[in-house]
Amino acid sequence: MANELHNETKTMALRKFGIIEMYQLATYLLDQYRGTILSCRYAIPLRLTPAESRTRLEQAVEIAVVEMIMRHPMLQVGIKDATNKIPSWVQLPSVDLTQHIKWLHIGGTADFEQTVQETFRSQLDERFPDISIEQPGWKFTMIRQENAPIMEVLLTWNHPQFDGAGARVLHEDFLEMLNNAENGICERTGLDGSILTLPQAPPLLPIPIETLQKLPLDFKFFAKAFWEDIRPQFLNRDVSQAFWCPIRSSPYKTQFRSFFIDIESLLAILALCRKNKTTITGLLNGLALIAFSLRLESTAAPAFQSSTIMDHRRHVPPAPPDAPWVRSDRAVTNYVTQLPHKYDTNLVARIRSKLPADANKEMDLSTDLQRELWAVSAQSRLEIARKLEAGLRNDLIGIFKHVKDWHQIMRDLANKPRRFTWLVTNVGVLDGKKSNDDQKWSIERAQFGVSADIPAAAIAFSPISVAGRGMCVSADWTDCAVDVKFGERIMGDLKRWLTQLANQS
Incomplete structure (x- = not known):
């Protein structure tokens, strides 16, 4: 009888889905979005580097994952009634670590970087096991090359579980717990073989943002959003929408590209950003505007819209005293929305007037173009700052509160013109505990990627x-909607211009 009561308690609904979780789940169930990955390259303590230390290394990783599961309850829960209008989070009786920790050991002659990138790309498009069986939607993949002093750790997750800022917290906490495990601080509590038994008491989950804060909407903002949603297409005169890139949903495939900038170049770019009153996010919006203005004809795209993902953790109250994550900014959940930006026809025409006639050629940023770049980047940063100051007033999540059927909303959205040409989602700066101590774990670099988001921006940075x-x-971009060579040219432009800016300072 006691065991039956225990199991019943374990499967009781802990809380209903929040608005952002409902949106994320609908896109997943409709196959409009699949996975998200934050990958970090960990420096391994020298004593765990040799091949004969492999068992100790794997044990340290396992202990750290267990401790992280216990600190962050969103790693303990599954989804009940996923296809209902309002699903619920339920705590699971246990977690089978073999389903959430994967090891990929490669030989000493293999191309480590190639293996990392191929694994990263393939996992972006993987679907999680049938979520009706109530498995947590996350996993760690450890890529280890024989005797190498580094290990790539891919955290792949289903977006309803948490957002990119939450994933950054998980990697930072994972790093802390790896070092604690090495110091003998952590113990494998409740672990029997690969099965982790979860606490009998239901965990405290982070509270949805709409429950924590009011979402005031001014009448003008609400009326405009309502009209944009219901107006017939023949009345749509907004030339800033991405008509050049119609929404296509199949075949589903993500194209993913990335490049790295070293610390010296990054510091030089950050100095230029400060000088010109902007940030990396603002700068990427400005560079993207010039790149798309260069690569698209004025007849196809006379103006543009973009979107910046906003983390609202700063706007939520302090964490409850009994919250295991301690601080609200360390909550692993979904607390992000988006901020739209518009670039009108006059601005885009002025930028195009300073571009070369042949859009197929590689070009550097002229002095005139750099003036435009910094003006646009500063404006983008100003809009972000104003939004942060306004908090959740006139936020899209306030509009989302009125949605009754997310599946129908997302189906309808996929049949409308695409709104955004690009999106910037900046996870921020990850604390990798840089250290000269070769007996400590640290993080050397990170890579963030999102799968194709069918109705969202044409390209996401x-x-x-x-x-x-x-x-x-x-x-990333949707393979069936954006030409591969076009996407690669846009990325080539950003890399070339960031390198130019770093070298000229």
């Missing part, structure tokens, strides 16, 4: 940096 190290800029 995802920068991330590690404190004291460099930065990775990645991009």
Whole structure:
């Protein structure tokens, strides 16, 4: 009887899905979005590097994962009634670590970097096991080359579980727990073989943002959003929408590209950003505007819209006293929305007037173009700052609160013109605990990637940096909607111009 009661408690709904979780789940179930990955390259303590230390290494990783599961309850839960209008999170009786920790050991002659990138790309498009069986939607993949002092750790997850900022927290906590495990601080509590028994008491989950804060909407903002949603297409005169890139849903395949910028170049670019009153996010919006203006004809795209992903953790109240994650900014959940930007026909025409006639040629940024770049980048940063100051007033999540059927909304959205040409989702700076101590774990670099988001922006840019190290800029797009060579030219432009800016300072 006690065991039956225990199991019943374990499968009781902990809380209903929040608005952002509902949106993310609908895109997953409709196969409009699949996976997200934050990958970090860990420096391994020298004592765990030799092949004969493999068992100790794997044990240290296992202990750290267990401790992280216990700190962050969103790693303990599955989804109940996933296809209902309002699903629920339920705590699971246990977690089978063999389903969530995968090892890929490669020989000493294999191409480590190639293996990492191929694994990264393939996992972006993988679907998680049938979520109706209530398995947590996340996994770690450890890529280890024989006797090498580094290990790539891919955290792949289903977006309803948490967002990119939450994944950054998980990697930072994982690093802390690896060092703690090595110091003998962590113990494998509740672990029997590969099965981790979860606590009997239901965990405290992070509370959805709409429950924590009011979402005030001014009438003008609400009316405009409502009209844009219901207006017939023949009344749509907004030339900034991405009509050049119609939404296509199949065959589903993500194209992913990335490049790295070393710390010296990054510091030079950051100095230019400060001088011109902007940030890396603002700069990427400015560079993307010039790149798309160069690569697209004015008849196809006379103006543009983009979107910046906003993390609202700063706008939520302090964490409850009994929250195992301690601080609200360390909550592993979904607390992000987006901020739209518009670039009108006059601005785009002015930029195009300063571009070369042949768009197929590689070009550097002229002095005139750099003036335009910094003006646009500063404006983007100003819009972001104003949004942060306004908090959740007139935020899209306030509109989402009125959605009754997310599946129908997302189906309808896929049949409308695409709104955004590009999107910037900046996970920020990851604390890799840079150290000269070769007996400690640390993170040397990171790479962030999102799978194709069918109705969203044509191309999504995802920068991330590690404190004291460099930065990775990645991009993804839907293979059936954006030509591969076009996407590669856009990424080539960004890489070339960032290199130019770093070298001229």
